[in-house]
Amino acid sequence: MPDSLPDLLVIGAGAAGIAAARTAMEAGRGVLVLEARGRPGGRALTDTARLGLPYDLGATWLHQAVTNPLVPLAEGLGVTLHDSDALRRERSQIGARPVTPAEDAAYSAAWAEAEARIAAAAPDGAPDGAANGAPDCSLAEGMGATGPWAPTIEGWQGDIISAAPASRVSLRDFHANALDGGNRLPEGGFGALVARLAEGLPILFDAPVTRLAWGGREAVAEGPFGTIRARAVVVTIPTSLLAGGAIRFDPPLPAETMQAAHDLPLGQVVKLGFRVEGEERFGLPPFSSVDRQIAPGEPLVAMSLFPFGRPVISCHVGGDAAQVLEAEGDAAVEAFMRGEIAARFGADACKVLRERPIVSEWGRDRWSRGVYSYARIGRADARATLARPLAGGRLCLAGEATDVGMAGTVGGAWRSGVGAMRSAMAALAG
Ligand SMILES: Cc1cc2nc3c(=O)[nH]c(=O)nc-3n(C[C@H](O)[C@H](O)[C@H](O)COP(=O)(O)OP(=O)(O)OC[C@H]3O[C@@H](n4cnc5c(N)ncnc54)[C@H](O)[C@@H]3O)c2cc1C
Known part of the structure; x- marks a missing residue:
């Protein structure tokens, strides 16, 4: 516990909370982070024990490398970033x-x-679609994919990238947060990188x-740790927990804020890592990805083989x-997953x-x-609503779901934490 009470409190030590706390410290402000888990990083977590190698259970790639705020920070720590593309x-x-070759060309054309x-x-x-005046629709409808590769493309854009079926995802929000600008793989794992960025921060x-x-004029956080007061607070918990009432806000959050949290549910992804015995590599080079055409209704499995x-x-x-x-x-x-590997490489592969x-x-x-948030159809504006400072900036919500442009990613979470902390500090100055 700190000797004196902080000006600023941050709830959650994931990427957004770490960025918020670093922003406060860089400005010379007193800050304390309250984290429910026994570790920093939230949805960025590298496990090194289970496979005897670094394995990212959550975030893996630094997307949108050209503008991703984590890229210069990683480089500053001497972390090697590999150009995964x-x-x-x-x-x-x-x-x-x-x-x-003909099937491959048809697949590429269907993607394009x-x-x-x-x-x-x-x-x-005009990510809100105002320019063309068209109402929002589902990602599946907007893509209008047809032909033998349609389920595969829908599976990628929906289930894998959005973590939810393309039929439930807002096309407008998907487009507003479509990532290009390159991807990087940090050697040692993304979770490990995020944890390093938390080193030295005052986290309980x-x-x-x-x-x-x-x-009122001060905020009061309560939990098993007791009661902690501060002048302004940045809350970074996931929308799933906000919408589920995991923290009792007093007074309750405005109805439009709560509605926005409901309109930005977290999708689901399950990741599994196998360690391979011996030198068998199925004839594949390192960093291979083997895609499989799926039939309508069949789940798509994204498979990365032999990274590094x-x-x-x-x-x-x-x-x-x-x-x-x-x-x-x-x-x-x-x-x-064993079935998926057998389907691609034969039963012996297992x-x-x-x-x-x-x-x-x-x-x-x-x-x-x-895992990460998607917007329900017609609710692409929910991210901006959720990010709107409350109580003149004394309560700011941050986290990946509140970013517009890199929502769903560590980079987006980081940007949101910096922005929310700046709003909170401005409120204290005012
Ligand atoms: C499987 C998977 C794959 C992904 N792949 C990528 C990828 O390749 N690239 C990428 O950029 N992103 C990826 N992401 C998304 C990325 O991990 C998240 O967008 C990002 O980490 C979210 O950061 P955050 O700070 O918003 O939230 P979180 O990381 O969830 O941080 C919130 C913190 O709040 C804490 N908390 C919750 N409730 C309370 C409470 N009541 N009191 C105190 N603390 C609380 C939590 O424990 C957590 O530490 C992936 C995520 C998953 C799960």
Whole structure:
């Protein structure tokens, strides 16, 4: 516990909370972070024990590298960032065979068409669609994908990238947060990088906030740690927890803020990492990704093989299938992923997979209850609503869901934490 009470309180030590606390400290302000877990990083977590190698259970890539605020910070710490777009070797299959050149060309053309339709439906500079006057619709409808690759493309854009079925995701919000500008893979893991960025910050761990009084001139946070007062607060907990009432706000948050949290639910993804025995690499180079054409209704599995040349196969599935599998438990996830590997490389391929893979559990995790936010159809404006400072800036909400442009990512969470803390400090100065 601090000797004196801080000016500023931050709730949550994920990327947004870490960025907020660093911003306050850089400005010379007293700040304290209250974190429910026993570690920093939130949904960015690198495990090194289970596979004997770094494995990111959550965030993995630094997206939008050209503007991602984590890129210069990582470089400043001497962390090597690998250009994963250049390293990635992509192969697509139909069943167990690689696609023919003609099939590959058809797949690329189908992607280009889907992306062009998304862009046309919500033109640049008008992510709210005001310019073309068209109402928002689902990502699936906006893409209008047809042909044999349609379910695969919908699976990627929906279940994997948005963590929810494309039929439930706002096209406008998807477009406003579409990421380009390159991806980087930090050596040692993204979670490990985020944890390093938290080093030296005043964080009280195992300190879940259960009640926050914020109406008056000071804010009062309550939890098992007791009572802590501050002059302004930045709250970074996920929208799943905000909407679920995990913190009792007194007075209650405005109805439009609560509605925005409901309109930005967290999707679901389950990640699994197998360690591979021996030197078998299925003839694939490091950083391979093997895509498989799926039929309507079949879940899409994203598969990254041998990153950094390591003996690891990482598989993930998103959306409703992820929710069902996670609820069924680790054994069900493992059986499903073994089936996917067998479907691509033959049943014998599974012989090289070690027992006891590592499996994520973000849906069950009581401090996240999901992976990253998507906007419900017609609610692309919810992110800006959620980010609007309350009580003249003495209460600011931050976190990936509040960013517009990089929502759903660590970079977006970071930017939101910096912005929210600046608003809170301005409120104290005013
Ligand atoms: C499987 C998966 C894959 C992903 N892939 C990528 C990727 O490749 N690239 C990328 O950029 N992003 C990715 N993301 C998303 C990224 O991890 C998140 O967007 C980002 O980490 C969110 O940061 P945040 O600070 O907003 O929230 P969080 O990281 O969730 O931080 C919020 C913190 O608040 C704490 N908390 C909750 N309730 C309370 C309470 N009552 N009191 C105190 N503390 C509380 C939580 O424990 C948590 O530490 C992925 C996420 C997952 C799960």
